[in-house]
Amino acid sequence: MTTVALPAATPRARRGLVERSIMPGFGLTMGFTVFYLSVIVLIPLSAVFITTAGMGFDGFVEVALSQRALYAYRLSFGAAAIAASINAVFGLVVAWVLVRYEFPGKRLVNALVDLPFALPTAVAGIALTALYAPNGWIGAWLAPHGIKVAFQPLGVVVALTFIGLPFVVRTVEPVLADLGPEVEEAAASLGAGRWQTFARVIWPAILPALATGFALAFARAVGEYGSVIFIAGNMPYKSEIAPLLIVMQLEQYNIPGATAIAATMLIASFVLLFAINLLQGWSRRRMAA
Amino acid sequence: MTVSAHNIVKHFGAFTALDDVSLEAQPGEFLALLGPSGSGKTTLLRIMAGLEFPDSGSICFDGVDVSTRPTRERAVGFVFQHYALFRHMTVAENVGFGLTVKPRAERPDAAAIRTRVNELLSLVQLGHLGDRYPSQLSGGQRQRVALARALAVNPNILLLDEPFGALDAKVRKDLRRWLREVHQTMKLTSVFVTHDQEEALDLADRVVVMNHGVIEQVDTPDAVYNRPASAFVCDFLGNANKLDCTITGGAIEIGGHRIENTAPPAADGRGIAFIRPHEFDVAADGQPGVAVTLRRLTRTGPMAALDCQTSAGALIEVTTLEPPAGLLPGAALTLVPRRVRAYAA
Helix, strand or coil, X not given: CCCCCCCCCCCHHHHCCCCCCCCCCHHHHHHHHXXXXXXXXXXXHHXXXXXXXXXXXXXXXXXXXXXXXXXHHHHHHHHHHHHXXXXXXXXXXXXXXXXXXXXXXXXXXXXXXXXXXXXXXXXXXXXXXXXXXXXXXXXXXXXXXXXXXXXXXXXXXXXXXXXXXXXHHHHHHHHHHHHHHHHHHHHHHCCCCHHHXXXXXXXXXXXXXXXXXXXXXXXXXXXXXHHHHHHHCCCCCCCCCHHHHHHHHHHXXXXXXXXXXXXXXXXXXXXXXXXXXXXXXXXXXXXXX | CCEEEEEEEEEECCEEEEEEEEEEECCCCEEXXXXXXXXXXXXXXXXXXXXXCCCEEEEEECCEECXXXXXXXXXXXXECCCCCCCCCCCHHHHXXXXXXXXXXXXXXXXXXXXXXXXXXXXXXXXXXXXXXXXHHCCHHHHHHHXXXXXXXXXXXXXXXXXXXXXXXXXXXHHHHHHHHHHHHHHCCEEEEEECCHHHHHHHCCEEEEEECCEEEEEECHHHXXXXXXXXXXXXXXXXXXXXXXXXXXXXXXXXXXXXXCCCCXXXXXXXXXXXXXXXXXXXXXCCCCEEEEEEEEEEECCXXXXXXXXXXXXXXXXXXXXXXXXXCCCCEEEEEECCCEEEXX
């Protein structure tokens, strides 16, 4: 009797990286995803680095790490961080109100939250400038107290806060809604005060969502151009944002100069977002395994 | 601890959730609030807990009025239908939560908390799961964690809002038996809300039957089942045939058949008679009784179920151990009620 060599029993798919799945179309969808991300994200981004590489190290340092550029980075990242922090606090309050309370005009408030998403940023910039300029409605009130908003770094923060609000509200809202009043009632019945309930029960539950909202608002703010340039005043070394420097380089047909600044911002943003993501993953793992 | 509610009234907008409700739970008693949805049972429980405040009336613990005290000062253990566990805390942290939020002066040290948590976890038979997160537990286990958490702070009373409502039938039954045992060892005054009559009759020392914001009857499970105080209680508890009848001088007449001994006595006039399916004798056609036509006969285990119809068109469901032999749909029968409860219509 001869032994027939049977083919290896392991199914082909098991030998690869992919588990066999009942859902069809993995190859097609994965292929499309990679292609799409390449065309939309990776290739344009790599072009930034390739163009930058063409200018040599000295040229890069001269443009991307010039004194003026460093000031601009500081303003862009600093103002974005401040704006995202402000949004984290007040966006949380707005989300809280929208989830927990019923009041007349709630739907209107709900729609208003999304307005910064929908409004052309230039419109927002012009509106904010008109309001906060020393002769504007709000600016006229603030001027006698020595507070200047428009054409100052503070104006940049105001504009970035405006455009970042919906990110925090819309990421925290569903988590808060999902949390429900029951856990708060449970905490209260166990003797916890309002503050203890917030600190021990609500805060840990919404922290990952809040971090996501912060990261999104921050990322949006770092790259923001349209709404800022009107209110910032764009004074070099003072109220000039990094994206504006890029545009200025482009206007002088210095494309490598523009990409050098862009690449620097890109790396900085990536590192920051990656760090936030790590933090978030860590807190999520700690909370609900 | 004695827990009493006095003349509680609660409105939600135009809806009256509780209409002048008074109730007392004796020390160590296990009380069930039973009623259909919208009957106000959960609202009453939440008012006892201080999660809801009445428009008027008061709640007393051992005679002390606690109506204005917020939940956290009432020391009530509250168990929610959907557990309301803290998802970011382990089982042990959940159970110990009530101890760790105590004011510093009263707070036990970490070792004492750990001991107490372990004690409670073994009481709820989850001693080995202290390090898990709630998401890793089954529904029945989660509810036991919720109970351990509520018991950790040595509450005055234990309040449970549909504690088995989210569980499947088998788990529900096990947990019910287990809760009964826990109650017997702890001797804690407990009130639980349910819409499941079987659960209420099985668990409670006394059952409070509620409907439309008022209490219909408060009595032992046996009494509410066998001596229902109102048509609603009779209809809500157990399965009963509802038949139109005429009441004259304490006797009632159904479809030409007169029955003398009815309980409770009802005023003369038109009434509704309630007869449970097993409270009929099935006799041959022509005997004194309610004449019916058999429409369907089904056997479910030892009992046979007969769907009958009177000449007036009313449907009567009868269960009997021994149906007359050779019955076929369409056969004429006589039903003789052994026990009738009649209420004025």
